Amino acid sequence: MTLLRVVLLVLLPLQAMAAIDVYQFENEQQEARFRVLAEELRCPKCQNQSIADSDAELAQDMRDRVHSMILEGKSDAEIVDYFRSRFGDFVSYRPPVNAQTSVLWLIPLLMLLGGGTLIIFLLRKASARADENDSNQGDAP
Structure with a gap:
């Protein structure tokens, strides 16, 4: 063995x-x-x-x-x-980079732009809520 x-x-x-x-x-x-x-x-x-x-x-x-x-x-x-x-x-x-492969090159760019736009939208929305909460608290006696 x-x-x-x-x-x-x-x-x-x-x-x-x-x-x-x-x-x-x-x-x-x-x-x-x-x-x-x-x-x-x-x-x-x-x-x-x-x-x-x-x-x-x-x-x-x-x-x-x-x-x-x-x-x-x-x-x-x-x-x-x-x-x-x-x-x-x-x-x-x-x-x-040509017509057939343009999608491969554009998708990352579009995802980056879309993600940046989403972040800006969410930040503005959160800022608007914070401003609204501040103005509501300022009205209370």
């Missing part, structure tokens, strides 16, 4: 190491670009995960493609455009 535990303890780290992607780059700048792009690109199959965080097979394929495109000398914009052409603007955490 002890031998079985020892074998399992020895083999467990090997399985964990098998899940780690290892990419070779010509320099540190390429590796840094890879890390940034892998965090910037969203896995189309996963629920709000970057391709760096996803274990999906599609994310693995995307990481491999990013790696090969960096080694080919493609720019970051070319790489992002490549994935946008295949998966749409959803693939980027920073979608471009």
